[in-house]
Amino acid sequence: MMTSDFLRRVIYGNPVDRWLTAVLIAAGVLLVFLVVRRIVVARLGKIAARTPNRIDDLIVEIVARTRAFVLAIVALLIASRWLRLPSHADTLLITAGKLALLLQAALWATGAVDFWAKEYRERPASSGNRAGIATIQALGIGAKAVIWLLIGFSALKTFGIDVTALVTGLGISGIAIALAVQNILGDLLAALSIVFDKPFDVGDTIVVDQITGTVEHIGLKTTRIRSISGEQIILGNADLLRSRLRNMKRMYQRRAVFHLDVVYDTPPDVVARIPHLLQEIVTAQTPVKFDRSHVATFTESAVRVETVYFVLDPDYNRYMDIQQAIYLAVLRRFAAEKIAFAFPTRTMVHVRDSGVGVRESAVESRQL
Numbered sequence: 131m132m133t134s135d136f137l138r139r140v141i142y143g144n145p146v147d148r149w150l151t152a153v154l155i156a157a158g159v160l161l162v163f164l165v166v167r168r169i170v171v172a173r174l175g176k177i178a179a180r181t182p183n184r185i186d187d188l189i190v191e192i193v194a195r196t197r198a199f200v201l202a203i204v205a206l207l208i209a210s211r212w213l214r215l216p217s218h219a220d221t222l223l224i225t226a227g228k229l230a231l232l233l234q235a236a237l238w239a240t241g242a243v244d245f246w247a248k249e250y251r252e253r254p255a256s257s258g259n260r261a262g263i264a265t266i267q268a269l270g271i272g273a274k275a276v277i278w279l280l281i282g283f284s285a286l287k288t289f290g291i292d293v294t295a296l297v298t299g300l301g302i303s304g305i306a307i308a309l310a311v312q313n314i315l316g317d318l319l320a321a322l323s324i325v326f327d328k329p330f331d332v333g334d335t336i337v338v339d340q341i342t343g344t345v346e347h348i349g350l351k352t353t354r355i356r357s358i359s360g361e362q363i364i365l366g367n368a369d370l371l372r373s374r375l376r377n378m379k380r381m382y383q384r385r386a387v388f389h390l391d392v393v394y395d396t397p398p399d400v401v402a403r404i405p406h407l408l409q410e411i412v413t414a415q416t417p418v419k420f421d422r423s424h425v426a427t428f429t430e431s432a433v434r435v436e437t438v439y440f441v442l443d444p445d446y447n448r449y450m451d452i453q454q455a456i457y458l459a460v461l462r463r464f465a466a467e468k469i470a471f472a473f474p475t476r477t478m479v480h481v482r483d484s485g486v487g488v489r490e491s492a493v494e495s496r497q498l
Contacts, residue, residue: 148212148213149213151212152209152210152212152213153209155205155208155209155212156202156205156206156208156209157205159204159205159208159209160198160201160202160205163201163204163205164198164201167193167194167196167201170190170193171190171193171194174186174189174190174193175190178190184249187245188242188245191241191242191244191245192238192241192242195237195238195241196234196237196238197233197234197237199230200230200231200233200234203226203227203230204227204230204231206223206227207223207224207227210223225288225289228288229285229288232281232284232285232288233281235281236277236278236281239277240274240277240278243270243273243274243277244270246266246270247266247267247269247270250266251266266325268318268350269322316366316367316368317350317351317352317366317367317368318350318351318367319368320366320367320368320370320371321348321349321350321351321367323367323371324348324353324367324370324371325348329371329375329377330345330375330377330379331345331348332345332346332347332348333345333379334377334378334379334380335377335378335379336355336375336376336377336378336379337375337376337378338355338365338370338373338374338375338376339373339374341355341357341363341365342357342358342378343355343356343357343358343363344356346362348367349367350367351366351367352364352365352366352367353365353366353367353370378444378446379444380444381444382442382444383419383440383441383442383443383444384440384441384443384444384449385421385438385439385440386438386439386440386441386449386453387436387437387438388436388437388453388456388457389426389434389435389436389437390404390408390434390435390437390460390471391429391431391432391433391434391435391471391472392404392432392433392435392469392470392471392472393431393432393433393470393471393472394431394432394433394472395470396433396469396470400467400469401425401433401435402425404423404425404435404469405423405424405425405435405437406423407463407467408423408435408437408460409423411456411459411460411463412437412439412456414459415452415455415456417441417442417443418439418440418441418442418452419439419440419442420439421438421439421440422437422438423435423436423437423438424436429472430474430475431472431473431474431475432472432474433472
């Protein structure tokens with residue numbers, strides 16, 4: 131009898147048995163939430179470890195960031211449906227639930243940002259790319275700041291505070307700041323473009339306008355290039371991307387063209403053999419792809435033979451070694467075949483009037 135009287139006793143508008151029921155429901159729901167979270171993290175984590183797909187890893191990371199106090203507040207909200215609460219208490223509980231969900235959403239979003247940044251850092255291509263890692267970290271911090279700012283606005287709106295004026299003020303201030311630092315922002319966005327688009331990497335030899343050098347450092351604002359003449363050149367990232375840039379390291383083959391001039395006295399049969407002779411010399415080199423060799427034109431003082439080939443190696447020293455070997459082989463073969471190189475010459479005819487109606491002429495050939 132005493133127990134039944136106690137259970138029927140009304141506390142804050144609800145009998146004790148209803149309070150106990152709500153407490154048991156809240157505890158049961160919270161226990162279910164915690165068990166489900168643990169099972170999802172454990173089971174899905176094992177599956178994610180065996181798959182190359184990173185989406186399941188992201189889901190595991192987000193579920194693991196679900197906080198127990200948020201689950202407890204949700205359990206209390208569910209259990210409160212069994213109680214008759216005053217309107218102000220019910221409003222307070224609902225507001226607490228909204229704030230908890232907003233906080234949890236922020237934790238999930240920041241967790242996704244951290245996961246994305248971690249994925250970039252652990253890529254093999256990102257190893258040693260300090261500029262890219264620094265850029266991703268800066269972007270991650272900026273993204274987190276935006277997330278917490280949005281959550282803060284939503285929280286203020288939950289309390290009934292009008293944030294329109296605040297958002298407008300921040301927007302105007304942001305525009306003013308952006309105009310004041312537009313050059314810096316342009317370089318920062320260009321750094322982001324370099325990180326993701328990768329027109330060049332540290333260690334690449336690039337040509338920018340009249341500048342040729344090796345990339346030493348890619349920063350958030352500037353890129354440093356070691357010129358072939360020795361000095362360090364610092365270029366803004368935005369200016370760099372606006373220029374016509376050539377990446378010499380990614381030149382998988384280098385085209386080479388050279389001309390040989392032989393004298394007009396060379397017999398036609400010998401001239402006809404010169405392209406085949408040059409083909410033999412070029413194909414003897416490696417790694418080289420022969421393209422063509424032809425008698426190309428007649429100049430003022432020579433028959434010109436044009437030869438084209440490709441060096442299948444971007445290294446410039448390798449290219450010069452092959453070119454030197456080809457030129458030396460040409461000198462030896464021409465000497466053996468007794469083929470004479472032509473020198474630039476010009477023939478001048480001198481005409482002189484002897485004064486008695488006789489014109490005398492003389493021919494003079496000069497080597498230029």
